[in-house]
Every structure is written in C-alpha cells, then in structure tokens.
Amino acid sequence: MYICIMNYDEAKNKFISTWGSLGTLWGINKAMAQIHALLLISPEPLSMEDIMEELQISRGNTSMNLRQLIDWGIVFKENKMGERKEYFTSEKDVQELARQIAKERSRRELQPTIKILNDVSNIKEDGTAKTKELIKQTKALHEMADTLDIMMNKVVGQDHNWITKALVKLIK
Amino acid sequence: MYICIMNYDEAKNKFISTWGSLGTLWGINKAMAQIHALLLISPEPLSMEDIMEELQISRGNTSMNLRQLIDWGIVFKENKMGERKEYFTSEKDVQELARQIAKERSRRELQPTIKILNDVSNIKEDGTAKTKELIKQTKALHEMADTLDIMMNKVVGQDHNWITKALVKLIK
DNA sequence: TTAAACTTTCATTATTTTTTGAAAGTTTAA
C-alpha cells in the first residue's frame, strides 16, 4: 500500500477541493462547501476578503454562501474588537458539525418527504393491483423514513461521543 | 391536523415527482429517480416504451438512466417469454433497497473520501498552527468517516429488519 | 449629518448538467 506525502499547501488545496465536490452530495454547492472547508482548517477567524482571496470567488458569492452556512448553523460571525469588519469561524467540533447537519437535513428534507409519503399512502383502496402496490410501497417507505428520522433526531439529542458508542453497540 | 385525500393518479404523480426531486440528494438525477419511482410502484415490469410514455422522456435518456439504475443494483432487466423487448423491474423490498444504496454510496463516495482524508492528515507536522489545525481536523473527519463507513457496511451485512432492531437498541 | 467602510442584492453572464434524437450498433427470426 502506497503512502502519499504532501506538503501543507498541497494538502490544504486537496482538502478544500475534495470537500467542495463532496458538498453537492450533502445538498450544498461547491463554493459553500469550500468556504466551509477553509474555515474548518483555519486556526483564525477569516474576513470576507480573506475568503475571496483564498478561494478566488467574488464578493457576492462569498456573501451569499456565508449567509447560508450561518443558516445551517455551522458557521458563525465573530467581531474583532476595534474592527468594523466581520470575521467568520466554522464549528470546529466535527461531532457537533455532524449533529447540526443531521438536524437540518431532517428538517429540510426528511420531514417534508414523510408528510408526502403519508398523504400518498392514504389514498382510497379501490381493489386494483396498481393502487395496492402504490399504497404498499409508499407505506413501507414512510415507515423507513420515519425510522431514519427518529434515528437522526436521536443523534441530535446525544452527547458528543454518540456515534462511537452507537458503533460499539451495533458491532457487538 | 388536516388529511389530504388524493385519487390514484394524483397520488402517483405526487410520488414520482417527489421521489424525482429527492433524487438529487442521494446523488442521482431527476429522470433516474423518477424512473426508479415508477418501477417501484408498478405491479408489472415495464418496457422502455412504457417508461418513455409515462414520464415523457426521450429514448436516449431512458436508456442511459436505466443503465445507471442497473449499475446501482436496484433495477433489473427481465425478459418476457416470446418477446424480444426488454422489461424492467425495481427492487421492491425497501429494506433491501436501502442496503443496496448504502453499499453503493460507501463504495462511490465514502471510501474515496476516507483515502484522501488519510493522505491529507499524514502531512509532515511542522509546528505551525495552520498545519496543526489541518492535521487535527482532517484526522477527526477521517475517524468520523471511518465510523460511518463501518456502520454502513454493517447495514449491508444485516438481515432485513436491521434498521428497526438498531432503532430499538438506540432508543432504550 | 456625512462619508467611509463595509455587506447585501440581484440582473446578467458563465458554467455545468441534463436531455434530445438521429445515427450506429446489436440481436434474432426466417
């Protein structure tokens, strides 16, 4: 097995771009994910200028995406005393980050879906095969989505080592 | 709390379009997710014509997306005896569906990410704050991704009621 | 007040992703 040794800048860029393309799959765009990545590994809060500079993105883009990250509850505004400029930091505790993301995804995606699955599975049974199948499958999905949602809310309510503990439970 | 009563066609369309827009968030496009939804609630296997007709999408689009669904292991080709045409069905067991999706997402997304996080967290410690922070955060993410991956593979290896059982364990 | 320092908005532009459909490819029955 080979081991890849990078220097700081290579590693940083690799991390930011990986996180960026990964973003699309937890439902946020590239710039937003890259800003998040940058803040996550920055020991100091960064200003909008800093972020624009580092990631080579426009002011408007930076502003809108920072706003969204704040909406997600994973980036925070910070003020340095004696400075007008706003600075930004990321939630640094990855467990807390995971909990926050789980919470938001439940609220934004899972819960609306559960509502619809419930409505769809409550159509009138008319005895036809197609209606039976629609009801059966949407009921099954509804149940599964419900279970998932309860599990995700469980995560949110737990202490920081929840995931590790859950793993131990599952493995044994 | 209000209850929404739809007729079959309304419910079917609602389900297909909901599943379609949901698709983007487990990493597949709208047409692919809609084809999957259609097959999931269809009591009979459907031909490419059937799917094109129902969803109003082109032949090429249908062909390519069916191929991908087959790659994901959640749609199967079926041949009717005496017929040249190919028919398609979906995996109907939603638990099996979830397991298959978990398995593919682990393989396609999680494992490559884990590899990169590992590489990035192995840069040489040079004593600077920024290097320290990069190593610390990517190590933490690596650990979390690893845990997630093990959990997902655990799901894949389990019997069909795994999710329910896991839930019971976690709640108590 | 005013004006400098900063942030947000949003119409326009650029990029990326998806879809189309016709041509090429494949399979099978005769």
Next chain:
DNA sequence: TTAAACTTTCAAAAAATAATGAAAGTTTAA
C-alpha cells in the same frame, strides 16, 4: 444472409444552477 425490432451512443441543444460585479443598502465614527 437480411431485415425488422430493438438498444445504445454521442454531438448538439436546452435547461438548470452557480458566479459575477456594480449598485443599493447598512452601520459606525467623527
């Protein structure tokens, strides 16, 4: 063989999404 019945491919078009940047908005210090 051949030709009909079907599937796949892929260049081009369309649609969806993201990014830009200048103007509008806001805040603060003097």
